[in-house]
Amino acid sequence: MIRRTVLLSLVSSFASSAQMWPWEVATAWQQPPGETRISPKSTCSSLQALTSYEFSIISARLIPASKGRPEFCRVSGLIQPEIKFEVALPLSWHGRLLMMGNGGYAGEDLDFIGRAMMRDSAVSSGFAFTQTNTGHEAEGEPLGAFAINPQKLLDYAFRAVHVTAETAKRIAAAYYGIVPKRSYFVGCSTGGRQGLIAAQRFPADFDGISAGAPVLDFVSTQVNYVPVMRAMAEAPVSEEKLKLVGKIVYTLCDEKDGLKDGSIDDPRRCGIKPSMHLPRCSSGDAADCFTDGQIHTLETLHSDQYIKGQKVFPGWPVGAEAEAPVVIAPGVILEGHSGWYRWLVRGDQPPDFTQFSEAFFRYMAEPQKRPKLQLSELDFDRNPPRLDWIRETLNATDPDLSAFRDRGGKLLMWFGWADPALNPLMGIDYYEAASRKMGASTPDFFRLYMLPGVLHCFGGIGCDSAPRLAALIDWVERGKAPDSILASRIVAGKVIRTRPLCPYPTVAKDKGSGNIDEASNFVCAASDAR
Numbered sequence: 001m002i003r004r005t006v007l008l009s010l011v012s013s014f015a016s017s018a019q020m021w022p023w024e025v026a027t028a029w030q031q032p033p034g035e036t037r038i039s040p041k042s043t044c045s046s047l048q049a050l051t052s053y054e055f056s057i058i059s060a061r062l063i064p065a066s067k068g069r070p071e072f073c074r075v076s077g078l079i080q081p082e083i084k085f086e087v088a089l090p091l092s093w094h095g096r097l098l099m100m101g102n103g104g105y106a107g108e109d110l111d112f113i114g115r116a117m118m119r120d121s122a123v124s125s126g127f128a129f130t131q132t133n134t135g136h137e138a139e140g141e142p143l144g145a146f147a148i149n150p151q152k153l154l155d156y157a158f159r160a161v162h163v164t165a166e167t168a169k170r171i172a173a174a175y176y177g178i179v180p181k182r183s184y185f186v187g188c189s190t191g192g193r194q195g196l197i198a199a200q201r202f203p204a205d206f207d208g209i210s211a212g213a214p215v216l217d218f219v220s221t222q223v224n225y226v227p228v229m230r231a232m233a234e235a236p237v238s239e240e241k242l243k244l245v246g247k248i249v250y251t252l253c254d255e256k257d258g259l260k261d262g263s264i265d266d267p268r269r270c271g272i273k274p275s276m277h278l279p280r281c282s283s284g285d286a287a288d289c290f291t292d293g294q295i296h297t298l299e300t301l302h303s304d305q306y307i308k309g310q311k312v313f314p315g316w317p318v319g320a321e322a323e324a325p326v327v328i329a330p331g332v333i334l335e336g337h338s339g340w341y342r343w344l345v346r347g348d349q350p351p352d353f354t355q356f357s358e359a360f361f362r363y364m365a366e367p368q369k370r371p372k373l374q375l376s377e378l379d380f381d382r383n384p385p386r387l388d389w390i391r392e393t394l395n396a397t398d399p400d401l402s403a404f405r406d407r408g409g410k411l412l413m414w415f416g417w418a419d420p421a422l423n424p425l426m427g428i429d430y431y432e433a434a435s436r437k438m439g440a441s442t443p444d445f446f447r448l449y450m451l452p453g454v455l456h457c458f459g460g461i462g463c464d465s466a467p468r469l470a471a472l473i474d475w476v477e478r479g480k481a482p483d484s485i486l487a488s489r490i491v492a493g494k495v496i497r498t499r500p501l502c503p504y505p506t507v508a509k510d511k512g513s514g515n516i517d518e519a520s521n522f523v524c525a526a527s528d529a530r
Contacts, residue, residue: 024118024186024210024468024469025121025467025469026098026118026121026122026124026125026127026129026469027121027124027125028467028469028470029125029467029469029470029473030470031094031125031126035094037092037093037094037126038092038093038094038095038176038177038178039091039092039093039176040073040089040091040093040175040176041175041176041177042174042175042177044060044061044062044073044075044089044175045060045061046060047060047073047075047171047174047175048060050170050171050174051077053080054079054080054163054167055077055078055079055080055085055163055167056077056078057075057076057077058076058077058078059074059075059076060073060074060075060076061073061074062074063088068124069120069123069124070090070091070092070123070124071091072088072089072090072091072123073088073089073091073175074086074087074088074089075087075088075089075171076110077167079132079160079163079164079167081135081151081152081155082135082136082152082155083132083133083134083135083155083159083160083163083164084110084132084133084135084137085110085130085131085132085133085164085167085168086110086119086130086131087128087129087130087167087168087171087172088119088122088123088128088129088130089123089128089171089172089175089176090123090124090126090127090128092126093126093127093128093172093176094126094127095178095180095181095182096126096127096128096180096181096182096183096184096473097127097128097129097130097165097168097169097172097180097182097183097184098122098127098128098129098130098183098184098185098186098469099129099130099131099161099164099165099168099183099184099185099186099206100115100118100119100122100129100130100131100186100187100191101161101185101186101187101188101190101191101192101194101195102132102133102134102187102190102191102194103188103189103190103191104143104189104190104356105138105142105143105144105146105156105190105356105359106133106134106136106138106156106190107133107134107136107137107138107139107141107142107146108133108138109133109137109138109139110131110132110133115131118131119131128168128172128180130164130165130168131164132160132161132164133160134155134156134160134161135151135152135155135156135159135160136149136152136155136156143355143356143358143359143363144359144360144362144363144364145359145363145371146363147363147364147369148363148369153364153393154393157197157393157394158197158201158202158393161185161194161197161198161205162198162201162202162205165183165185165198165202165205165206166205169183182207182208182473182476182477183205183206183207183208184206184207184208184209184210184469184472184473184476185198185205185206185208185209185210186209186210186212186468186469187210187211187212187214188211188212188213188214188457189212189213189214189215189421189422189456189457190215191211191212191214192211192212192213192214192215192216192413193211193214193215193216193218193394193396195209195210195211195214195411195413196209196211196214196216196396196411196413196430197396199211199401199404199409199411200396200398200400200401200404203401203403203404203406203407203409204407206409207408207409207410207476208409208410208411208412208472208473208475208476209409209410209411209412209472210412210413210414210468210469210472211411211412211413211414212413212414212415212457212468213414213415213416213419213421213422213424213427213456213457214396214413214415214422214426214427215422215426216395216396216397216426216427216430217313217395217397217426217430218360218394218395218396219360219365219387219390219391219394219395220312220313221313221422221423221426222356222357222360222361222365223305223307223312223313223357223380223387224305224312224313224423225353225354225356225357226357226361226375226378226380227300227305228297228300228301228344228353229351229353229354229357229375230375230376231296231297231300231301232297232344232345234293234297235291235293235294235296235297236294236297237290237294237297237298237345238345239337239338239340239341239345240287241287241290241294242321242338242340242344242345243321243322243323243338244287244288245274245278245298245318245321246319246320246321246322246323246338246339247322248272248277248278249264249270249272249318249319249321249322250262250264250322252270252272252277253267253269253270253272253318253319256269256270257269257507258509258510259510259516261516262453262461263452263453263461263462264318264319264417264452264453265417265452265507265508265527266417266450266452266507266527267317267318267319267417267418268317269527270317270318272302272318273299273302274290274295274298274299274302275295275299278290278295278298280292280295301315301316301344302315302316302317302318303315307380307381307384308380308381308384313423314423314425314426314429316423316425317417317423317424317425319339319417319418319453320338320339320340320418320419320420320455321338321339321340322338322339322418322461323336323337323338323339324337324338324339324418324453324455324459324460324461325459325460325461325491326339326341326342326455326459327455327458327459328342333459339418339420339455339459339460340420341420342420343420343421343456344420352421354375357375358373358374358375361373361375361378361385364390364394365385365386365387365390366385366386366387366390367386367389397430397433399430399433399434399436399437399438400437400438401434401437401438401445401446402438404445405438405444405445405446408445408476409445409476410445410446410472410475410476411445411446411447412447412449412468412471412472412475412482413427413430413431413446413447413448413449414427414448414449414450414451414468414501415427415428415448415449415450415451416450416451416453416454416455416456416457416458416460416462416464417450417451417452417453417454417462418452418453418454418455418460418461418462419454419455419456420455420456421456422456424450427448427450428448428450428504431446431448431504434446443481443503444481447481447482447503447504448503448504449485449501449502449503449504450504450507451463451464451487451501452499452508461489462487462489462499463487463488463489463497463498463499463501464487464489465487465488465489465490466485466486466487466488466501467485467486468485471485482503483503483524484500484501484502484503484508484524485500485501486498486500486501486519487499487500487501487519496517497517498517498518498519499519499522500519500522500523500524502524502525503524505526505527506524506525506526506527507524507525507526507527508522508523508524509522509523509524509525510522511523
């Protein structure tokens, strides 16, 4: 069942762009009392004259107020060679710039409903807002097809966000007479990777970064999709059986955190192995059991991946199998599906694991593009792809954040424990690597939050709605470190549960009394997971 009906074409557009609508709401942050606002020092139309060799201003015009959103100046432009961008400038500005990241292989229409919602939220709260399509248009170059062009690949990998941020600051300075006093970035998935790239490569671009579910090890993620989808092809596990796995997982794991609440605060404590804990079919296939082949498929999913004896990627934690609300567009929520829906199973269409990894190996992995390559052709042990260059280009795995730290930057990273698109253990591995590199003071500028039961960016059975941007701004500007962030689970517009999001490695622990659906009855404490 879908809670709200929308045009199928709209849903398809969002689904192909890997969930990039607002996960951060600018209106959750309130400007400090007594802080003055800045008015424009020039006309909106005069910004067209900023066109230069580096970028062209296509249009600069006032957009009338609408539905509670105030009038603002919208600047649309093009940075060489094909990076589309926009800057939205409120007529009453508090001096802060906010940039929104991208999803999937990017190339989004900047007027997609989720992106427009984020823009409207930002300008309504007094932010100057900017975004980019990263240098290509998904409609004409779907998935990774754009990467045949080396410059478009580099723009997508790291350049587009950087030059868009620089250009947006120049435009804001021309309009208001001063440069932004603070700049913030919010993104999830590819947007999360973009945020980490900014902290690692361009530490002066943003003062605060919210990086959600980042595909930080982009290359290994695509490599890992391959054996999983091969196993699914040889011995498919239906969506109904995935939901059965979910029931077994939550039956065995729910209370291991000391509280039976339909949630698993850290699936690493579960210790579940498909070969040990799932019922085997004695003969043939049946709805309430698993064949040896299906057991092998699930073992492949949940086991570490090795190539030539070396571990290259962690096995996926359990938790995504359960039936859960799957968000596919703003206000469009699919009920009755496993959390793995679309990513691992997708009816008669290739799931996203297949589509994303095929695009990567066809257009990005090696200099010699192979548009007709099939995943069955890849043999990592005998003939591994030459991936060193693309790792340096796409990955956001550099643990040295000293330049970002030294200029006072703050990084808030978060991951859903039940993420079916990107392995959440990537986030933990990176945070621990950065902590080893940066030392004991790492939490002073970089914190990770793991969200129990939350799918990719949002959705699932956990508390996925939280004012992370507000917490980030308070951290940057007031020095108030986010020791916990209040998160909510909202169903049909009603808050049904709240929990504190706790900085890793702590978790939300029940105080032992009171309503378990109220955050006030929990405290952030050490986890006993191993």
